[in-house]
Amino acid sequence: MFRRDFPAVIAVALTMASFSSVGLGDESIAQGKTDVWAGVYTKEQGERGHALYLEKCAKCHTESLTGQPPAPALRGTGFMLNWNGKSVRDLQSRIRSTMPADQPGSLTRPESFEVAAFLLSANGFPAGASELAGTPAQLSEILITDAPGRAH
Amino acid sequence: MGWNCKQACVLIASGLALLVATAGAADKSQESDRNEWRYYGGDPGGTKYSPLTQINRKNINKVRILWNRPSVDSKLTQEEPDLNPYGNLEATPLMVNGVLYAGDALGLVEALDPATGKTLWVQEPLVPGFRGLAGISTRGIAYWSEGSKRRIIAVRTDDLESLDADTGRLDPNFGNHGRVSLKYPGPSGPLPDGGLSGPIVVGDVIVVGGGRADDVSVRKGVASEDIRAFDVRTGAPRWTFHVLPRPGESGEETWEGGSAKLGGAMGAWAPLTADLELGYVYVPTGSPMASFYGGQRPGQNLFANSLICIDAKTGRRVWHYQLVHHDLWDYDVASPPVLGDITVQGKKIKAVMQPTKHGFLFVFNRVTGEPVWPIEERPVPASTAPGEKAWPTQPFPTKPAPFERLGVMTDDLIDFTPELRAEALKIAQSYLMGPLFTPPSVVAPNHTQGTLVLPGALGGASWTGGAFDPDTQMFYMPSHTHVYVKDLLRPPPYVDSLTMYAAGPPSMLEAAMEFTDIKDPTELLSRMAQQPDVANVYIAQGPDGLPLVKPPYARITAYDMRTGQTAWMVANGDGPRDHPRLRNLRLPPLGSSGRVAVLLTKTLLFVGEGSPLQASAPRGSGGKKFRAFDKATGKVVWETELPAGTTGAPMSYMYKGKQYIVVAVGDAKHPGEWVALGLP
Numbered sequence: 001m002f003r004r005d006f007p008a009v010i011a012v013a014l015t016m017a018s019f020s021s022v023g024l025g026d027e028s029i030a031q032g033k034t035d036v037w038a039g040v041y042t043k044e045q046g047e048r049g050h051a052l053y054l055e056k057c058a059k060c061h062t063e064s065l066t067g068q069p070p071a072p073a074l075r076g077t078g079f080m081l082n083w084n085g086k087s088v089r090d091l092q093s094r095i096r097s098t099m100p101a102d103q104p105g106s107l108t109r110p111e112s113f114e115v116a117a118f119l120l121s122a123n124g125f126p127a128g129a130s131e132l133a134g135t136p137a138q139l140s141e142i143l144i145t146d147a148p149g150r151a152h
Numbered sequence: 153m154g155w156n157c158k159q160a161c162v163l164i165a166s167g168l169a170l171l172v173a174t175a176g177a178a179d180k181s182q183e184s185d186r187n188e189w190r191y192y193g194g195d196p197g198g199t200k201y202s203p204l205t206q207i208n209r210k211n212i213n214k215v216r217i218l219w220n221r222p223s224v225d226s227k228l229t230q231e232e233p234d235l236n237p238y239g240n241l242e243a244t245p246l247m248v249n250g251v252l253y254a255g256d257a258l259g260l261v262e263a264l265d266p267a268t269g270k271t272l273w274v275q276e277p278l279v280p281g282f283r284g285l286a287g288i289s290t291r292g293i294a295y296w297s298e299g300s301k302r303r304i305i306a307v308r309t310d311d312l313e314s315l316d317a318d319t320g321r322l323d324p325n326f327g328n329h330g331r332v333s334l335k336y337p338g339p340s341g342p343l344p345d346g347g348l349s350g351p352i353v354v355g356d357v358i359v360v361g362g363g364r365a366d367d368v369s370v371r372k373g374v375a376s377e378d379i380r381a382f383d384v385r386t387g388a389p390r391w392t393f394h395v396l397p398r399p400g401e402s403g404e405e406t407w408e409g410g411s412a413k414l415g416g417a418m419g420a421w422a423p424l425t426a427d428l429e430l431g432y433v434y435v436p437t438g439s440p441m442a443s444f445y446g447g448q449r450p451g452q453n454l455f456a457n458s459l460i461c462i463d464a465k466t467g468r469r470v471w472h473y474q475l476v477h478h479d480l481w482d483y484d485v486a487s488p489p490v491l492g493d494i495t496v497q498g499k500k501i502k503a504v505m506q507p508t509k510h511g512f513l514f515v516f517n518r519v520t521g522e523p524v525w526p527i528e529e530r531p532v533p534a535s536t537a538p539g540e541k542a543w544p545t546q547p548f549p550t551k552p553a554p555f556e557r558l559g560v561m562t563d564d565l566i567d568f569t570p571e572l573r574a575e576a577l578k579i580a581q582s583y584l585m586g587p588l589f590t591p592p593s594v595v596a597p598n599h600t601q602g603t604l605v606l607p608g609a610l611g612g613a614s615w616t617g618g619a620f621d622p623d624t625q626m627f628y629m630p631s632h633t634h635v636y637v638k639d640l641l642r643p644p645p646y647v648d649s650l651t652m653y654a655a656g657p658p659s660m661l662e663a664a665m666e667f668t669d670i671k672d673p674t675e676l677l678s679r680m681a682q683q684p685d686v687a688n689v690y691i692a693q694g695p696d697g698l699p700l701v702k703p704p705y706a707r708i709t710a711y712d713m714r715t716g717q718t719a720w721m722v723a724n725g726d727g728p729r730d731h732p733r734l735r736n737l738r739l740p741p742l743g744s745s746g747r748v749a750v751l752l753t754k755t756l757l758f759v760g761e762g763s764p765l766q767a768s769a770p771r772g773s774g775g776k777k778f779r780a781f782d783k784a785t786g787k788v789v790w791e792t793e794l795p796a797g798t799t800g801a802p803m804s805y806m807y808k809g810k811q812y813i814v815v816a817v818g819d820a821k822h823p824g825e826w827v828a829l830g831l832p
Contacts, residue, residue: 082820085821090236092234093235096282097235097238097287098287101344102309102310102344102345104286105283105287109234112234135233
């Protein structure tokens, strides 16, 4: 018997997948608010982020992103409890400003985008045609939300 | 960004301005001036007591916010847009010689004007650029002076730093250009090797506790988080106390079968305290590695979960007392030991009062280590986990009474309504219930889902600790209540951890396989690893998100230390009384579960509700309220709402004729901020 939230998260992931939309890339970002359902990173960027994650993050947050005290979960309900309603800028800059906990600030800006892209990927948000990048102001316009379209 | 000319000029100019501002102000002795706040806990003994009286019960209703500001100087965040300070600002400032010194939300020390909060200087980072600025909040910093030499001692990431208190520049005569590495051998943990709680200076010695991991991890061979001391002038190592005894050292025999070689962790990650007259430092140590399963470390496991008194000059252990034997519950001794003089049955005793995660206040003579009231070794439940040999007895203080609900039995479950009672019972019956120290259990189909553990591993008490009033000999203890589920199914996804489990007969994985249809170890591991949310796993939920056990969920307990008796206990905050299933019942305050620290003044007790970031349980509890309680009765005499919940311990000082109370606040959407309260 596994813990009660195990099937629930699979359901969440499936729900997320069913709402996947076509990537809108930088064009939509430039036009104003968008959200993480618009395909704001590329698959390759997420894969590079995965490799970085395993190297820099997994020892505390675990390879499967479940977290272990005091490192929080980075997938599923644990992730969304902390990040739902915030922006990609919040996520990327938090990663860069405070992580890895034993060497904060050691990720370059592009690397922090890659790790953020991996976390979006791991939480079921779709990849798109353009890499995650941009100014803090632009990134602030990309909402992390469990409800597609809420940003508009 | 580098530490560029513009910033350097700002720093130098600010430093000069400060030098001018403080010129002629002869430095005071190391004796604490109680208009100031010279130590993390107010004084070396960590009483969190200020004798100031300007803000008092008569005028408390006039108190308002005098200034507030982001903890990180806005110049830094403007120049580095990627800098995103976290809301969990755990620091408490010092106030010395008319300057407020505080670690900010990045862990950088800033000097502030006590009257306005304006930045006087920001410390020089160890390395230039973004890397030097990035970081997380630490809890405490220390101050030391000798003649005209004045230093701020801080721990940031893995470094001990000495800063010129007048300029924020690193002291070139200390260690390697102002820093000493605190890195333990071996792989890093999730927290800095020097811990977050900060150093303490005892005489001319800096003592650092450690605590890189608070190690619930089961990594094999994790470092022993030894207690270390350094020369305050030069940073040279002075002594090291091995929390994991080395071959031939006292305590090695408590790791049976040579299991000390697997050791480690056990760092003292709570703030340390000291008796400057005795020259002793009081060190509360954490759990050993693999805090929930000790099959690989049979024995009592010294010096884990202990209060240790160490001679700060030599590193000699004067006395120790282990408060949890062979820990299986992650019951670190996680609160600062509080030093105070008490009179019991006509006898004056130099006491140390040690709150614990598991809800006790242990009280000792701090000179000899002798318990003030008897501590009994009582039988506790055995473990049913394969390979586990729980220690048969645990220490129970006969006085004072515990400040938390202990263990989960049927009578502890909520009974707000018969329906809720029935639902809580149904939930609880799927777990193993039992008294305090019921060991974690294996979860499996047709078996219970693990052990309900109360107090949970977040405390009870934690680093926020208690407070002691030296005038009245009353001790005040804030604590919160949540039930943990401790199960033994899920091995973390480390090869080494599996090796640890597998090394004992039989392994946890094998045990799990006995109870499941999944016989492929890879598949079983894969399924276990897919469980997504540790928080939900660890904290037991009652019906509809309500707690599983009866209130209060956060409380303040007052003890009369002359008798060891409980004087009063009150709930702190409303808690879930507005929950849809409770709101028609017109319940009294139930307590808002959050981690909080108390500030005592001559007439009042101040405490917040705790930010949701502060280990609130269930998640999102805590609140923004900040209250003053009557110290004699526990009655709320004043409350206000802060911009966010409290994240650090409040402190107080007098500056230019005005008393201030400063506290850190923040939450997930509110970067860490200082709030200063006082009379208009």
